Amino acid sequence: MESTQVVQVLRDRGYRVTPQRVEVINIVLEKLAKREHPTFNDILNEVKQKMPSISASTVYSILRLLEDSGLVTSFEHNGRTYYDSVSPHINVVCVNSDKVIDIVDENVVNLLRERGVQPLAITVKALCAGQ
Structure with missing residues (x-):
């Protein structure tokens, strides 16, 4: 936008x-x-x-x-x-570095939509390699 x-x-x-x-x-x-x-x-x-x-x-x-x-x-x-942004995507928050990585995965978004969930953003906390 x-x-x-x-x-x-x-x-x-x-x-x-x-x-x-x-x-x-x-x-x-x-x-x-x-x-x-x-x-x-x-x-x-x-x-x-x-x-x-x-x-x-x-x-x-x-x-x-x-x-x-x-x-x-x-x-x-x-x-x-x-x-x-409000576009559907996954935010991977690297807890070992506080870095945030965007991942666009239509399969995950579609799976949620099939279950009646309209995701704006999905936040996942993870340990990230090389961070």
Whole structure:
């Protein structure tokens, strides 16, 4: 999804589109396009480089709005919240390195769908070789 599409979804739902919201949206979408899994602190640090006066609570509220609107999803690991795209895939969290690897497996997704489950993301904690 592109920034203009996210902005339009928010407008269609009656939300104001502020410069702060646009900046957070751009950062999140840029990181997700690179298949990264940014944490709240990753996003906050990057947005503060461009908007030094933005508060942590503002960034948190924007991320919550994006998640509540179904535009991103999140998962927790070791006390950190990671943000992710809503396309169905498997997040493998390497517990020995805190690295997150995306795996797209239509067989797993289809198996869940056959059982009435519409997955957004599946999180698996694992020991990863070479990490």
